[in-house]
Amino acid sequence: MIDPWASSSVDYDKLVNQFGIQKFSDLINDVENPHRLMKRGVIFGHRDFDKVNNLINKKEDFAVVGGMMPSGQMHIGHKMVVDQLKWYQDKGAMLSILIADLESYAARDMSFEKARDIAVNEYLTNYIALGLDLEEDNVNVYLQSKNDTLRDLAFKASKKTNFNELKAIYGFNQSTNIAHIQAPLVQVADILLPQLEEFGGPKRVVVPVGVDQDPHIRLTRDIAHKLNDEYGFLPPSSTYHRFLTGLSGDKMSSSKPSTAIYLNEDSKTAAKKVKTAKTGGRESLKEQQELGGQVDNCVIYEMFVYHLIDDDNELEKIRHDCLDGSLRCGDCKAKASELMVEMFDEIHDRQDEAREIANNLI
Template sequence: PEKFTMLTGDRPTGRLHLGHYFGTLKGRVELQNMGAKTNVLIADYQVITDRDTTEHIQDNVYNMVMDYLACGIDPDKTMIYAHSAVPAANQLMLPFLSLVSEAELARNPTVKAEMEASGHELTGLLLTYPVHQACDILFCKGNVVPVGRDQLPHIELTRTIARRFNNRYGKVFPEVDALLSDTPLLPGLDGRKMSKSYGNAINISMTAEETAKRIKKSQTDSERMITFDPENRPGVSGLLSTAAICTGRSEVEIAEEIGMGGSGQLKKYVTEAVNE
């Protein structure tokens, strides 16, 4: 583990939720405790990539640090830093932008997807967003980055930038590898992607009572028999997936156990699994 330097991070746009916990936070803590050099970035500069306001950003940064600490990220072992606190990290943009062509930036599929999702036009910042991420990773000589599959094009560009920089100026930066999580994407309580804006997320900071209330309000359907069918029963299936990932059991197994217990029994089971 000592051979690896990890860099990962989040944009401070709101409280972290269960999807973040199982998707990445749990893995960060495991890497930290194995003895890898771990760095976590709070990407406050990148909030403006697809948002028109920086309102509440200071509170969001503080809350994010609290969520990290609650999940087991240890500041004695992991460097936690914000973009705005380390101007030198952002200065890498100048040499890095000279190493990539406009065509390479334009064909990044993740940038296109993010543009469509945000409804924004393609700004210069959004176009160069993967270069800024390369700055984040290479700034602390990161050689392993935990990501979802959708972020692989960004990692590939980081590798290209590091290679071209080393060829031009001498060996400075390491080769970077993606570390793919084997955790499946945790859907929200309505079966869609877990997101604060959809109101279907369970925040890490919620109390047991708030969690119970959020799960109780989630929409299911009128069918009493509980079955796992993501396409036709997104609400029921979203709840089953949440319980499955929290307990390590399969969705089908839990559905069979609840059977004719209906959505009331299902919500009770999910609440206990999440709070546990």
């Protein structure tokens, strides 16, 4: 069972085999100008992405759903989702962005006011600063708690499932509070929302998520089917990405500053934090030269892959030089630190304007 409310290390191949997730590598050749996260295997799995990809290639309508639970600070791990949303927006997607304030209330006891504040200042501001155009007509950004259409749809979805099914999917038990039991139905509605008449009716929707969110996808596909007669819903497609490892080698966390670099931190702090990251370096320089670095166990290398180096050849050279022992961790840290400062400077330059836009969105 996959639990979307717990963190855990994940065996991605097992997921593909066990849960019917398809391998992204099997269709990467059909994707025109794939995102670097697709090419590099960070996006490793999907459900029915081929159906969305066909529409992209034919320049036909589709939608992408993204969102955030506004419960802490936005970090460079979250950036990955924004990068994907931007890729889809550039391909002509309708963009539906939810702010999961009902979930942050249910899961974290966070007031709606506080959730809105975090959503605007931590997330939406940086979404915009990272290049998403949220002012376009073809974009819907909303707070769950303020969206009546969503609540109606969640309620209707809730009639199509029962405690047994949610227990099987999420591992709920009889002591689970009812707000928590309702939360998945709100997520289901978030994913189905772009298919309502007011957004142009039934359409293909893709949801780029971490694999921890797959239970919501499966439940949504089931309920889409059950609501098909009334709404004509198509089952949503999804893609699954790996997570950027935390600085310390554990999970990157919104609430643990030693694990994450937050987008609202200044460039200097970001640069310093990069240098604390766990690398794949050996015990000694001598050993490193003899055995080569453990590149696939290196947070700095991950940062290159996910965020800092767009040129595949440059990345390949680093990988090669690390494995043959000629590259030293200190050099990589210095390079990553420098690139991170560039990225942060660019984000920060745009934040003031972005914050104003964000504030007017919701």
